[in-house]
Amino acid sequence: MVSERGLDVLRAIIGDYVETKEPVGSKRLVERHKFGVSAATIRNDMAQLEEAELIAAPHTSSGRIPTDKGYRVFVDRLSGIRPLTAVQRKAIEEFMERSSDPEELVLKSVRTLASLTNSVAIGQLPSLLTSSIHRLELVSLSDKRILTVLITDSGRVEQRIIEIEREINEEMLVKLRHHFNETLVGRTLQEAAGQLATLTDPFTGTEEMVAVQLVTAFIDQMNSNREDRLIIAGAANLARTERDFSSILPVFEAMEEQVVLLRLVGELDLQDHEVAVSIGHENEEASFEETSILASGYIADRGEARLGILGPTRMDYRRNIAAVRAVARYLSRVFNDTTE
Numbered sequence: 001m002v003s004e005r006g007l008d009v010l011r012a013i014i015g016d017y018v019e020t021k022e023p024v025g026s027k028r029l030v031e032r033h034k035f036g037v038s039a040a041t042i043r044n045d046m047a048q049l050e051e052a053e054l055i056a057a058p059h060t061s062s063g064r065i066p067t068d069k070g071y072r073v074f075v076d077r078l079s080g081i082r083p084l085t086a087v088q089r090k091a092i093e094e095f096m097e098r099s100s101d102p103e104e105l106v107l108k109s110v111r112t113l114a115s116l117t118n119s120v121a122i123g124q125l126p127s128l129l130t131s132s133i134h135r136l137e138l139v140s141l142s143d144k145r146i147l148t149v150l151i152t153d154s155g156r157v158e159q160r161i162i163e164i165e166r167e168i169n170e171e172m173l174v175k176l177r178h179h180f181n182e183t184l185v186g187r188t189l190q191e192a193a194g195q196l197a198t199l200t201d202p203f204t205g206t207e208e209m210v211a212v213q214l215v216t217a218f219i220d221q222m223n224s225n226r227e228d229r230l231i232i233a234g235a236a237n238l239a240r241t242e243r244d245f246s247s248i249l250p251v252f253e254a255m256e257e258q259v260v261l262l263r264l265v266g267e268l269d270l271q272d273h274e275v276a277v278s279i280g281h282e283n284e285e286a287s288f289e290e291t292s293i294l295a296s297g298y299i300a301d302r303g304e305a306r307l308g309i310l311g312p313t314r315m316d317y318r319r320n321i322a323a324v325r326a327v328a329r330y331l332s333r334v335f336n337d338t339t340e
Helices: 004-020 026-032 039-050 068-076 086-096 102-117 171-182 189-198 205-223 235-241 246-255 258-267 318-340
Strands: 120-124 133-142 145-152 156-164 230-235 274-279 291-300 305-312
Touching: 004 026, 004 039, 004 068, 004 102, 004 133, 026 039, 039 145, 068 274, 068 318, 102 120, 102 318, 120 235, 120 258, 120 318, 133 171, 145 205, 156 205, 171 189, 171 205, 189 205, 189 318, 235 246, 246 258, 246 291, 246 305, 258 291, 258 305, 291 318, 305 318
Parallel strands: none
Antiparallel strands: 120 230, 120 305, 133 145, 145 156, 274 291, 291 305
16 A cells, blocks of 8 residues: 555656656655655655555666556546646647648647647547538539539538549539539538439439549548548657657657557547546557557547647656647637637
8 A cells, every 4th residue: 555655756756757767766856855754764665666566676776767557646646737838828829820721720739739748749630521511612624624622511621623534514514513512512421422322313424424423523532531540740859859769769660550549549538537648558559568648639520539649658747638638629629610
């Protein structure tokens, strides 16, 4: 059973280890922290922490470092998360305020989060399939080139240029545009995808041939947004702040596992926390056993996506949780503002 003072010692060890990147000994703890007890008492507290598997000695006769279990106890017992400073909040707003494109917003959020945490930041792009179709536009660029424009209720715009086999006049284009909008506007892209096969039914001859090519283009546009994607930034920040490359090599290797990373981020339970934390061996994948993942959710396109960071288990959890929470909240607010 670890005493309250023992937990204070654990917090001190974690704080010093995050700051110095060196194992922490009892002498250092007594010199730097005012526990009001002797070095022998602190050594006894450390022995209890080690017996509880909250700290461990990386080398014989060395100081102690936190274990994954120790970090978990620390994170679960955080009494409060300090809000970001006014300067940090202003930096977030100024960096993101001039953008309305959803992908650019997520990219800017990821870069901002990477800068605030000196970690690798990850952002899940919101799926377009949960959006509703606001309008479909067909714009003639030439006799055989058409620009298809898909506009969602969230303001997202997807466009594609297609080459058609037959010449098309403006009258035919208006007829096709009217039919597509009449049939699909107001439906989610998920619903619309199920109706695309019947869109060509009213047409025959040249109109049918053109309609088939346009429907094919719409299918490609929807399918391109069917898979979740991640935006990743901040590897350079992490490389600059870490002196020991061996500590960040697992992070770089984990970045290569984007499909696995996407799944791990998506599976983090946010029900009881604004920011969910998965530490070291709590990650099921072996390639993530030396890394921690922090993630929060943001609301976009009437659905939730994830935003977070990936870094070594030795990280400043208090600061990083505050940063993830703040950027995710701001991103949700910006998305909501752009869709109202």
